[in-house]
Amino acid sequence: MIYFDLASDLHTDLWRDNINSIDFSNPLSSTLVIAGDTSNYVSELLEIVKNSKKYYENVIIIDGNHEHYFSLKNPYMLESYLAREITSLNGNYLCGKSVIKINKTAFIGANGWYDFKINEENFTIQENIKNWNNFSNDSRMILWQGSSPTFIATDHFKLLSNQVNDLQNDNSVDNIVIITHTAPHKKLLPYKGDYSWDCLTSAYGNSMMENIIKIDKKHKIKVWVYGHSHSKLDKTINNIRYVNNARGYESEKHILGKWSFVQIKSDGT
Numbered sequence: 052m053i054y055f056d057l058a059s060d061l062h063t064d065l066w067r068d069n070i071n072s073i074d075f076s077n078p079l080s081s082t083l084v085i086a087g088d089t090s091n092y093v094s095e096l097l098e099i100v101k102n103s104k105k106y107y108e109n110v111i112i113i114d115g116n117h118e119h120y121f122s123l124k125n126p127y128m129l130e131s132y133l134a135r136e137i138t139s140l141n142g143n144y145l146c147g148k149s150v151i152k153i154n155k156t157a158f159i160g161a162n163g164w165y166d167f168k169i170n171e172e173n174f175t176i177q178e179n180i181k182n183w184n185n186f187s188n189d190s191r192m193i194l195w196q197g198s199s200p201t202f203i204a205t206d207h208f209k210l211l212s213n214q215v216n217d218l219q220n221d222n223s224v225d226n227i228v229i230i231t232h233t234a235p236h237k238k239l240l241p242y243k244g245d246y247s248w249d250c251l252t253s254a255y256g257n258s259m260m261e262n263i264i265k266i267d268k269k270h271k272i273k274v275w276v277y278g279h280s281h282s283k284l285d286k287t288i289n290n291i292r293y294v295n296n297a298r299g300y301e302s303e304k305h306i307l308g309k310w311s312f313v314q315i316k317s318d319g320t
């Protein structure tokens with residue numbers, strides 16, 4: 052078991068002040084996890100990794116959707132770029148391909164994206180996609196180049212499923228912590244009672260991720276952290292602790308309130 056600090060949605064380009072990890076780091080946490088949307092600018096994400104590595108032994112990070120806005124790369128090209136650059140800073144970038152093992156805890160993760168289905172009890176896929184095309188910046192600002200959120204969401208689901216399956220018989224691992232940017236369970240969606248907003252929740256979660264729990268026969272998944280929706284949450288569903296610790300935009304500061312890194316135990320207690 053280890054203690055780790057969690058942050059997401061730092062959106063450093065949308066705040067006037069600079070994040071210095073020493074201001075937020077908790078004693079006993081030797082690992083920092085950042086669950087996406089660090090900045091619209093990859094250079095700022097790399098600065099955060101560099102700064103955080105001064106105070107943490109391990110900095111584990113994934114991309115959100117915002118890292119893709121000005122990258123001029125398609126999502127898979129950006130994954131490769133981030134893997135190379137973050138590794139050169141001795142950080143750990145996760146996109147479903149590597150496992151970070153620390154004291155019997157395995158960290159796995161990937162952006163997760165979305166498949167327009169997680170709110171299907173209330174909305175059809177067709178209206179979700181129409182609404183996304185009309186209102187989501189992702190539809191306009193990401194260089195999809197023949198790919199799509201659903202395609203990558205499926206890919207990330209398969210990669211994480213395989214990793215959870217492999218870890219079942221790995222005796223060096225008692226606890227699995229999964230990191231995604233989008234929500235992995237429909238009970239985590241932030242509904243507001245507004246049609247356009249609630250329809251857009253289909254772009255806030257990956258409906259396939261709930262199936263990963265079924266693969267976890269030995270109940271090793273203890274914690275699942277995510278971000279994307281700027282609403283902090285700490286909720287246990289079927290013995291798994293789901294935590295969102297989004298900082299959000301400076302313009303939302305008055306709604307979101309005081310924010311800091313949160314410290315989490317990898318065994319979920």
Ligand SMILES: [Fe+2]
Binds near residue numbers: 088280
């Ligand atoms: Fe965000």
Ligand SMILES: [Fe+2]
Binds near residue numbers: 115116232278
């Ligand atoms: Fe996001």
